Amino acid sequence: MKNYRLTPWDTKSLGFKTAELLDLDNLDTEQQLIEVLNMVEKLLIKQSVIFVYTRIKAQNIIAKKILQEKGYYFAESSISVVKNKVQKFTPYKCPNIDFVDFEDQYMNNLKEIARDSFDYSRFHEDPNITENSARNRYYNWIDDLINQNQDVKVAKKGNKIIGFSIQETNMDNNKSKLILAGCAKGREIFVKSLWNEILIYNKYRGVSSIETMISSANVGVFNVYNYFDFKVENTFFGFHKLFKKQSIL
Template sequence: MKQMNGADTMTNYLEPTPWDQRNFRVPTYQLTEYSVEALQETQDTEGHFTVKVDPFTDKENLKKFGFYYVDTLMEPVCKKEQLLVPKESEIRFAREYDKKEILDIAEEAFAGGRFHRDFNIPDYMADKRYRNWVNDLIQKNLILALYFDGSLAGFFAYENDHILLLAMHKKFRGKGLAKDFAGSCVQEQFKITGYDTLRTSISPSNPASLNVFISLGFRLKGSIDVYHKLNGSLQAGGE
């Protein structure tokens, strides 16, 4: 079995994902297409692989080559004029915040992500993956902190026309604030990016979030199934 690293150039069908490799300590890749040739290339390469396929695609070869299902991602889309503007609230956005507090929220808020659902990835590695992703977004200045009633209530991450993450501090959950929070964030992103249409990705395993975005005027445009594969084993070690 070949051993490759994230610094290698892209092979015919395997694109290195160094942002994942740093968390899982094995080479990681995403397939550039779904084909027998691409799947075959994973047979002789050590590492963790991700492939995204149309839900109606024949999945027989995925099983044959050792891939397993981890998640489905729905794509809610909203045009600016379709947004159901939330009522006035006390939510305030800020680009100045305590970085550690934001990272602490990130580590416990995304426990239902696809890497947590991957039985080959320990939870602490999945936690680290999301924490590092949020840290990257902080470095790119793509995080807005949400303050409510004078307290840090969560954060919002975006890039261009994509809503990447919306996380609420656990003490603010279950209080009927989710729609106001999400609506305020979407409205703010329309304002600061200038895009006429925004989109996001949500797993159907998170119906509460999906329902919130639909209630704001988002419509489901499509979906994609996500499969993983591990060739070799993850390196056990400290967290």
């Protein structure tokens, strides 16, 4: 099991080399966790990584303890939510919007919406990361998701692009993971319309359940998911660490 990955997409946006720790919740004992962290940190430092981050389940007392003892600081909290029985979803009455396939001509619009309209993320909520860097990360993330051939849909009202959704769908088990979705700034009135269309689309495709991860601080979007009967599965705490004692503000 590899317990880390380099994250060049974040390196590009933040301007310093980054990495993510993986699967810490699968380590059973305090000693295992210490040994893995010591090993991985040596490897990352050799690769000139400056900034590392991870998420653990909120119930993982051992990891919370060891991470803080190793110099990691608490930066953000997120929750995983899921909606089952998508095939039984009955659409709500919402303002009408068009929900269309992505085209290359929409790329800049999606990148600008992601940069300007999304205010919560593992980096937005880290006081050591500038807002500009966090927004730049979302802007560049769209490129990566398009290149990964994810399922991208665009929400339009007339000729105006008002939002989008990007998901990963596994038709082997009829499950979807909603990676990123939202409306443009000033178009929040269509938020429920967008999620209504997301669910209609997944129902049409034969999807049985949809899951996603959202910031615990984003009360507005949590209420949207609650409105559409998504249930909380788990809470995660995000811990970050700077290997070099320097400001990244």
